[in-house]
Amino acid sequence: MLDTSCIRAAMALSLLLFASVAAAARPAPAASEPTDEQTAAQLRDEALAGENLAWDWVSELTTRFGPRPAGSDNEHRAAEWAAERLKALGFANVHIESFPITAWVRGVESAQIVAPVPQPLVVAALGESPPTPPTGLEGEVVIFPTLADLKAAPAGSLDGKIAFVAARMVRMQDGAGYGAAVEARVDGPAEAAKRGAIAFVLRSVGTDSNRIAHTGTTAYVDGRVPVPAFALAAPDADQIERLAALGGKVRIHLYSSASYVPDAHSQNVIADVPGRVHPEQVVLLGAHLDSWDQGTGAVDDGTGTAIVTAAAKLILDLPQRGPRRTVRVVLFGSEEVAQPVAPFGAFGGHAYADSHKAELAHHVLAAESDFGTDRVYSLELPAAVVKSEFATTAMRVLQPIGVLAAAEPARQSGTDVRPTNEAGVPPFALLQDGTHYFDVHHTADDTLDKVDREQLDQNVAAWAALVWLAADSDVDFRGQEAPH
Amino acid sequence: MLDTSCIRAAMALSLLLFASVAAAARPAPAASEPTDEQTAAQLRDEALAGENLAWDWVSELTTRFGPRPAGSDNEHRAAEWAAERLKALGFANVHIESFPITAWVRGVESAQIVAPVPQPLVVAALGESPPTPPTGLEGEVVIFPTLADLKAAPAGSLDGKIAFVAARMVRMQDGAGYGAAVEARVDGPAEAAKRGAIAFVLRSVGTDSNRIAHTGTTAYVDGRVPVPAFALAAPDADQIERLAALGGKVRIHLYSSASYVPDAHSQNVIADVPGRVHPEQVVLLGAHLDSWDQGTGAVDDGTGTAIVTAAAKLILDLPQRGPRRTVRVVLFGSEEVAQPVAPFGAFGGHAYADSHKAELAHHVLAAESDFGTDRVYSLELPAAVVKSEFATTAMRVLQPIGVLAAAEPARQSGTDVRPTNEAGVPPFALLQDGTHYFDVHHTADDTLDKVDREQLDQNVAAWAALVWLAADSDVDFRGQEAPH
Numbered sequence: 001m002l003d004t005s006c007i008r009a010a011m012a013l014s015l016l017l018f019a020s021v022a023a024a025a026r027p028a029p030a031a032s033e034p035t036d037e038q039t040a041a042q043l044r045d046e047a048l049a050g051e052n053l054a055w056d057w058v059s060e061l062t063t064r065f066g067p068r069p070a071g072s073d074n075e076h077r078a079a080e081w082a083a084e085r086l087k088a089l090g091f092a093n094v095h096i097e098s099f100p101i102t103a104w105v106r107g108v109e110s111a112q113i114v115a116p117v118p119q120p121l122v123v124a125a126l127g128e129s130p131p132t133p134p135t136g137l138e139g140e141v142v143i144f145p146t147l148a149d150l151k152a153a154p155a156g157s158l159d160g161k162i163a164f165v166a167a168r169m170v171r172m173q174d175g176a177g178y179g180a181a182v183e184a185r186v187d188g189p190a191e192a193a194k195r196g197a198i199a200f201v202l203r204s205v206g207t208d209s210n211r212i213a214h215t216g217t218t219a220y221v222d223g224r225v226p227v228p229a230f231a232l233a234a235p236d237a238d239q240i241e242r243l244a245a246l247g248g249k250v251r252i253h254l255y256s257s258a259s260y261v262p263d264a265h266s267q268n269v270i271a272d273v274p275g276r277v278h279p280e281q282v283v284l285l286g287a288h289l290d291s292w293d294q295g296t297g298a299v300d301d302g303t304g305t306a307i308v309t310a311a312a313k314l315i316l317d318l319p320q321r322g323p324r325r326t327v328r329v330v331l332f333g334s335e336e337v338a339q340p341v342a343p344f345g346a347f348g349g350h351a352y353a354d355s356h357k358a359e360l361a362h363h364v365l366a367a368e369s370d371f372g373t374d375r376v377y378s379l380e381l382p383a384a385v386v387k388s389e390f391a392t393t394a395m396r397v398l399q400p401i402g403v404l405a406a407a408e409p410a411r412q413s414g415t416d417v418r419p420t421n422e423a424g425v426p427p428f429a430l431l432q433d434g435t436h437y438f439d440v441h442h443t444a445d446d447t448l449d450k451v452d453r454e455q456l457d458q459n460v461a462a463w464a465a466l467v468w469l470a471a472d473s474d475v476d477f478r479g480q481e482a483p484h
Numbered sequence: 485m486l487d488t489s490c491i492r493a494a495m496a497l498s499l500l501l502f503a504s505v506a507a508a509a510r511p512a513p514a515a516s517e518p519t520d521e522q523t524a525a526q527l528r529d530e531a532l533a534g535e536n537l538a539w540d541w542v543s544e545l546t547t548r549f550g551p552r553p554a555g556s557d558n559e560h561r562a563a564e565w566a567a568e569r570l571k572a573l574g575f576a577n578v579h580i581e582s583f584p585i586t587a588w589v590r591g592v593e594s595a596q597i598v599a600p601v602p603q604p605l606v607v608a609a610l611g612e613s614p615p616t617p618p619t620g621l622e623g624e625v626v627i628f629p630t631l632a633d634l635k636a637a638p639a640g641s642l643d644g645k646i647a648f649v650a651a652r653m654v655r656m657q658d659g660a661g662y663g664a665a666v667e668a669r670v671d672g673p674a675e676a677a678k679r680g681a682i683a684f685v686l687r688s689v690g691t692d693s694n695r696i697a698h699t700g701t702t703a704y705v706d707g708r709v710p711v712p713a714f715a716l717a718a719p720d721a722d723q724i725e726r727l728a729a730l731g732g733k734v735r736i737h738l739y740s741s742a743s744y745v746p747d748a749h750s751q752n753v754i755a756d757v758p759g760r761v762h763p764e765q766v767v768l769l770g771a772h773l774d775s776w777d778q779g780t781g782a783v784d785d786g787t788g789t790a791i792v793t794a795a796a797k798l799i800l801d802l803p804q805r806g807p808r809r810t811v812r813v814v815l816f817g818s819e820e821v822a823q824p825v826a827p828f829g830a831f832g833g834h835a836y837a838d839s840h841k842a843e844l845a846h847h848v849l850a851a852e853s854d855f856g857t858d859r860v861y862s863l864e865l866p867a868a869v870v871k872s873e874f875a876t877t878a879m880r881v882l883q884p885i886g887v888l889a890a891a892e893p894a895r896q897s898g899t900d901v902r903p904t905n906e907a908g909v910p911p912f913a914l915l916q917d918g919t920h921y922f923d924v925h926h927t928a929d930d931t932l933d934k935v936d937r938e939q940l941d942q943n944v945a946a947w948a949a950l951v952w953l954a955a956d957s958d959v960d961f962r963g964q965e966a967p968h
Contacts, residue, residue, distance in 0.1 A: 063726040066603030077601060117561060119550030120778070122928060210694055211779070211928040235931035239780070242547040242932075294604070295695070296723070444606060444695040447719035448726075 034320060036472050040397045040465040043314050047461035048401065053089075054310035054460050055453050058303050061289075062296040062448050069293035070334035070347070071103025071264030078289050082269045082305070082331055089313055091271035091329070099351035101334050103264035104128045106293050107257030111201075111230065113243070114138060115251040121240075122233040123201070124213035124294065124443075125256040126185060127337055128220065129229040136255035137162070137199050137228065143244055147184040150191050159196035162252060163188070166237055171207045175371065175434035178441075181205045185231070186219045193226035199254050200229040203237035208439040211235055215292055216442045217337060228256055266290065266333035268348050271309075273316045275326040275471070282328045282359065283471045284366040284425070285312060285463065286417045288335035288348060295446030299437065303451055303459070304369035305331050311463035315471070323471035325364060332416040335370070336442075353419035363425040365470055365477050368414025369463065372441075374433040375455045376403050376462040380410035382426035384479035390469065397465045401458055406431065426477040428470075430462050518804060520956050524881045524949040527798050531945035532885065537573075538794035538944050539937050542787050545773075546780040546932050553777035554818035554831070555587025555748030562773050566753045566789070566815055573797055575755035575813070583835035585818050587748035588612045590699075590777050591741030595685075595714065597727070598622060599735040605724075606717040607685070608697035608778065608927075609740040610669060611821055612704065613713040620739035621646070621683050621712060627728055631668040631675065640680050646736060647676035649686040650721055659855065659918035662925075665689045669715070670703045677710035683738050684713040687721035692923040695719055699776055700926045701821060712740055750774065750817035752832050755793075757800045759810040759955070766812045766843065767955045768850040768909070769796060769947065770900045772819035772832060779930030783921065787935055787943070788853035788898075789815050795947035799955070807955035809848060816900040819854070820926075837903035847909040849954055849961050852898025853947065856925075858917040859939045860887050860946040864894035866910035868963035874953065881949045885942055890915065910961040912954075914946050 034042065046052065061078060068075040079096055086094045104127055111121040139162040144150040146167045153163075165184045170177035184202050192200040204214035213231040232240070243250050269289065275281060287304030291297020312329045315322070332348030353360065365382070379398055385391055386409050395405050406429075412418060413427035421427045440446045470477070518526065530536065545562060552559040563580055570578045588611055595605040623646040628634040630651045637647075649668045654661035668686050676684040688698035697715040716724070727734050753773065759765060771788030775781020796813045799806070816832030837844065849866070863882055865875055870893050879889050890913075896902060897911035905911045924930045954961070 059726065060730070063723060063730060065601055066597070066723070074601060074603075113550070117549055117558065119558075119780075209933045211696060211931065212694065235929075235933050238933060239547060239550070239931070242543065246544070246547060296603075445719075447695065447723070449693045449719050449722055 036469055037393050037397060039318065039320065040468045043464040043468050044397060044401060044461040046314055047310070047464050048457050050457055052310040052457065052460045053313055054303070054306040054456050057309055058298060058306040058451060059448055061305065062298045062302045066296045067293045068289060068291045068297055069103070070266050070290045070337040071101050071261060075266060075290050075333060079267045079269050079331070079333065082289060086269070086271040086309070086329070090316055092274045093270065093272040096267045096269055097351065097355060098265050098267040101264050101266050101337070101347060103261040104337060105259050105261060107131060107259060109256040111255070112253050113240070113250060114253050116243070116248050119239070121236045121252065122211045122213055123230040123236070123254070124215040125258050126189070126229040126231060127215055127217040129189065129218055129225045129256070129258060131256050131258045132199070132228045132254055136253050138251060138253045139198050141240060141250045141252055143241065147188060147191065150188065153195050155194065156196050158192060161197055162199045162201060162254070163192035163195070163197040164240065165202040166241055167203060169205050169207055169438060171435060171438070173433055173435050174431065175437060177207070178205065178438060182216070185216050189218050189225050189227050189229040190221040197227060199227050201232055204231040204234055206234065206438050206441060206443065209234045210445065212443045212445050214442045215294065228254060230254060230256070266348060268333055268352050269331040271329045273312055273322065273327040275324055276322050277324040279326050280362045281325040282363045283325055283467055284328045284330060284363055284417065284420065285467060286330045286332055286366065286368040286414060287370055288332040288416055290333050290335055292336055292442050292446070294444035295440070296448065298446050298448045298451055299372040300441055300446055301335070301370045303373040303456060306456065307369045307459045307463055310460045311467055314460070314464045315468055323468060324474065325471040327467055327471045335416050349416035349419045353423055357423070360420060360423045360425055363420065365428055366413065366417040366420040366425040367428045368417045369430070369459065370414040370416070371432045371434055372437040373451045373456050373459065374436060375458045376430040376432050378404050378406045378431040379466070380406040380408065380429040380431060382428060382477045383409035384426070384477055385475060388475070390473060390475050394466055394469055397469070398462055401461055403462055424478065428466070430466065432459070520953060521877050521881060523802065523804065524952045527948040527952055528881060528885060528945040530798055531794070531948050532941055534941055536794040536941065536944045537797055538790040538940050541793055542782060542790040542935060543932055545789065546782045546786045550780045551777045552773060552775045552781055553587070554750050554774045554821040555585050555745060559750060559774050559817060563751050563753050563815070563817065566773060570753070570755040570793070574800055576758045577754065577756040580751045580753050581835065581839060582749050582751040585748050585750050585821070585831060587745040588821060589743050589745060591615060591743060593740040595739070596737050597724070597734060598737050600727070600732050603723070605720045605736065606695045606697055607714040607720070607738070608699040609742050610673070610713040610715060611699055611701040613673065613702055613709045613742060615740050615742045616683070616712045616738055620737050622735060622737045623682050625724060625728070625734045625736055627725065631672060634672065634675050637679050639678065642676060643680035645681055646683045646685060646738070647672070647679070647681040648724065650725055651687060653689050653691055653922060655691045655919060655922070657917055657919050658915065659921060661691070662689065662922060666700070669700050673702050673709050673711050673713040674705040681711060683711050685716055688715040688718055690718065690922050690925060690927065693718045694929065696927045696929050698926045699778065712738060714738060714740070750832060752817055752836050753815040755813045757796055757806065757811040759808055760806050761808040763810050764846045765809040766847045767809055767951055768812045768814060768847055768901065768904065769951060770814045770816055770850065770852040770898060771854055772816040772900055774817050774819055776820055776926050776930070778928035779924070780932065782930055782932045782935055783856040784925055784930055785819070785854045787857040787940060790940065791853045791943045791947055794944045795951055798948045799952055807952060808958065809955040811951055811955045819900050833900035833903045837907055841907070844904060844907045844909055847904065849912055850897065850901040850904040850909040851912045852901045853914070853943065854898040854900070855916045855918055856921040857935045857940050857943065858920060859942045860914040860916050862890045862915040863887050863950070864890040864892065864913040864915060866912060866961045867893035868910070868961055869959060872959070874957060874959050878950055878953055881953070882946055885945055887946055908962065912950070914950065916943070
C-alpha cells in the first residue's frame with residue numbers, strides 16, 4: 001500500500017511540474033477544429049479522469065470467467081463475451097478467429113519433503129510438463145545454484161535423482177531479471193533429463209516470498225517435455241537449501257496428474273475503429289485474453305485487454321472526426337502456452353500473422369500491452385521516427401503523465417505481436433514499471449485486488465493519446481532510420 | 485521491504501536520541517559490582533548486537549521440523565529437539581511434561597465455484613471442523629456482511645445452503661482488529677448450522693490480499709463443530725461478492741477429508757535458570773512450540789520460543805552472579821487447537837497450570853511471547869508496580885530501544901499463560917507491533933523469510949532486560965495496586 005501511495009504522490013507531483021511546462025510550450029488552440037495534439041491531450045485527460053472502461057472491463061472479465069487457460073471452456077466463454085461486448089460498444093468488424101491447439105490441463109499435484117523429516121511443499125507443475133506416474137516420483141534432491149551448474153554436471157550423474165535449480169530472480173524495474181532467470185524454467189527439464197534426472201524442480205521465477213509457486217512453460221524437446229517439472233514457492237526453495245545446509249540428504253516426493261487435450265482450440269478476437277481515409281492501414285493494439293490457470297489473469301493479461309480496448313473505445317467515441325487509419329484491437333488466445341510447433345509461446349500471435357499475411361504490408365504499427373498494470377514510464381518508438389516531429393509531439397503529450405522518451409528505439413513490444421513485427425510491421429512500446437509485476441506473475445495470486453485503478457487509467461491515457469497520433473497521421477513508421 | 489527499512493531507520497533514530505538522554509540520566513557505575521540496572525542494560529545491548537541465539541533457534545526449529553500441529557510427530561520431534569538443545573545450553577530441570585489430546589488432522593481439501601461459471605477457490609478448512617461427505621457438499625451461497633447479520637437470519641432460512649460471512653478484518657497496530665473479526669470464525673459454524681446451513685465459509689481473518697487462506701479453531705457445540713467450515717482467501721471472498729453483485733446465484737462445492745486422532749498427546753518443555761536466593765520463586769516466560777499445519781510456524785510461534793529462550797540464555801550466561809529468583813522457560817504444546825474440554829485454545833497452558841498448581845503461589849510473574857517478531861513498542865506491568873521504582877528502572881532500560889510505558893496495567897499476556905495468570909500469577913506484556921502480523925498468521929505463508937532478524941534481536945533485548953530486573957528483585961508483583 002505504501003508503494004502505491006509513493007507512486008501516486010510522485011505521479012501527482014510530476015503532473016503538476018510537467019503540466020505547467022507543457023501549458024507554456026503548447027500552441028494556442030485553433031478556433032475551429034482541434035489539432036492532432038489537442039485531440040491526443042483530450043483523450044489523455046479523459047482517460048486519466050477515469051472516464052474509460054478499463055476497470056469495469058478487467059473486473060467483469062476476471063470475475064465472470066476466472067482463470068482462462070488456453071483451450072479451456074472459460075477461455076472460449078471469455079472470447080465470446082469479449083466479442084459481444086465489443087459489438088455492443090460500437091466497434092466494427094468484430095469477429096472471432098479460431099485456431100487448433102493441444103491444450104495442457106493441470107491435474108492434482110502435490111509435493112513433500114520425505115527425509116530427513118516429512119514436510120509439505122508448495123509447488124506448481126510447469127506448463128506442458130508431463131504427469132508423474134500415478135504413485136508419484138521420489139528421489140534425492142541435487143541442488144544447482146544456477147542452470148549453468150546443472151549444465152556442467154556429467155551425463156549419468158543425476159540417475160534416479162531430482163535436479164533443483166535454486167537461482168533467484170533479480171527485481172528490476174524494466175523486468176530484465178525475468179529474462180535472466182527464465183532460461184532455467186525453459187531449458188531446465190531437458191538438461192536435467194539428459195543427465196539421468198527423474199524430475200526437475202526450480203525456485204519459482206518470481207520476486208515475492210509467498211507460499212505461492214509461479215508456473216510457466218518449458219521447452220519441448222523432440223515433441224515433449226522430457227520429465228515432470230515443477231516450480232517451488234520461494235520459501236519452499238529456501239527450506240530445501242537450509243535443510244541441505246544442516247547436513248544429510250534431502251529426499252522429496254512429487255505428484256502431478258497433468259494431461260493433454262490434443263483436439264482443443266483457441267481464438268483471437270478482433271475489433272476495429274475503421275480508418276476515415278485509409279481504412280486498409282492498420283495500427284494494431286494487442287493483448288491476450290487467455291491466462292494461466294491458477295489466478296484469474298488480472299495483471300496477466302486482463303489489464304492489457306482492458307487498456308487497449310479502453311484506449312480504442314475513447315478514439316471510437318471522439319466527438320470530432322475519427323482517425324485517418326484503422327485502429328485494430330486484437331485480443332489474442334493461447335499466449336501463455338508453448339506448443340510443439342512453436343517452442344515458446346505466441347500461438348495466437350502466429351495464427352494472426354498467418355491468417356492476415358496479405359494485409360500485413362498495410363499494417364503500420366503493432367504493439368502489445370502485456371506487462372501488468374503499473375504505470376507507463378517510457379516510450380520506445382520505431383527507429384525511423386525517433387528523431388521526428390511525430391516523436392516530439394508524442395512526448396509533449398506523454399511527458400505530463402510521467403512518460404519519458406526511451407534511449408533506444410523499439411525492437412519488440414509483446415509476445416503476441418512478435419510474429420507480426422517479424423513480418424515487417426514496426427513495434428512501439430509503452431514500457432511499464434515492472435518492479436512488482438513478478439510478485440504475482442503466473443501465480444494463483446494474479447487477481448483483481450492487485451490492480452491499481454489510478455495506474456490503470458494512466459496506461460489507458462498513454463495508449464489512447466499515442467495511438468490517436470499514429471492513427472491520424474500519414475507517418476511511415478517503416479522508413480529508414482533517422483540520421484543521428 | 486520498504487516497511488522494514490522505515491522501521492529500522494526509525495529504530496536507529498530513536499536509539500540515538502534516547503541513548504544520549506539515557507546516558508545523561510544513568511548513575512555512574514559502581515567500581516565493584518554492577519547494579520541491577522547496569523546488568524539489565526548489558527543484557528539488552530548484548531541481545532541488540534545479535535549476540536543471542538534467537539535467529540539460529542527459530543531457523544533450525546522451522547527448517548528441521550516444518551509444521552508442528554498439535555499431537556503430530558513433528559510437534560513431538562520438535563519438543564525432543566528443544567529439550568536436548570536446552571540441556572546442551574546448560575539450563576537446569578529440563579524435562580518434557582506430556583498430556584493427552586484429541587488431534588485434528590487436515591486432509592485433502594478443495595473448493596470451486598460451480599455456477600454461474602466454474603472457477604477454483606482457495607480455502608483452508610478451519611481447525612477442528614469435520615470432513616464433508618466423500619463427494620463433498622454443494623450449495624447456494626448466502627452472503628452475510630457480518631456475523632450479526634447471520635445471527636439475525638431466521639431458523640430454517642439457510643436449509644441446504646452455505647452461509648458466507650464476508651466481514652473484513654481491520655489492520656491495527658495492537659492487533660485489536662483480530663478480536664473483532666475472530667468471533668465469526670469461532671461462532672459462525674454453529675450459528676449457520678442452527679439456521680439449516682450445510683456448511684460455513686468466511687473471509688479469512690487476516691489483513692493480506694494473497695491467495696492463501698487463514699485457518700484457526702472454531703467453537704465446539706455439544707462436543708463437536710456442527711458443520712464443515714472453511715476460510716476463503718481474501719481474493720476469493722472478493723470474487724464471490726463481485727460475482728453475486730453481477731447478478732444470479734453463486735453455487736460452490738466444498739470438500740475436506742479432515743479427521744480426528746482421539747488418543748494423541750502433546751507436551752510442554754520446561755527449562756530453568758535456577759534462582760540464587762529464592763529458587764522456588766519463578767518468573768515464567770512462555771511461548772508455544774506447536775504451530776498450524778500449513779506454514780512452518782515461524783512467527784506463530786517459532787520466534788516466541790526463540791525470544792524467551794534466548795533471553796533466558798543471556799541471563800544464564802551472565803559473567804557476574806545470576807538472578808535471585810528462578811527464570812523458567814515453558815515451551816507449550818497444543819496452543820493452537822481447541823478441545824472439547826477447553827472450548828477455545830490454551831491446552832498446554834491448562835496442563836501446566838494443573839500439574840504445577842501447588843507451585844503457583846510462588847510464581848511471581850508469568851508472561852508469553854506469541855505475537856510474531858515485530859518490535860516491542862510498549863510495556864504493560866502488573867497494576868501493583870505501575871508507579872513503582874521497579875517500573876521507573878525498567879523504563880530507563882527499555883526506552884532507549886523504543887519501548888514506552890503503556891497507559892494501562894497488564895491484564896493478560898498470552899493464551900498459554902492465561903490459566904496461570906487466572907490462578908493469581910500476575911502477567912506482564914511486552915507489546916509487539918502487530919501491523920503486519922495478521923498478513924501471515926495461521927497460513928502456509930508463516931515461514932522463516934517473514935522474520936526480520938534485527939527486530940527479533942530487539943525483542944530478545946527487551947525480554948532479557950526486563951526479566952533480569954524482575955528475577956533479581958524481591959518485588960511483590962501481586963501487591964495492592966499502587967495509589968494514583
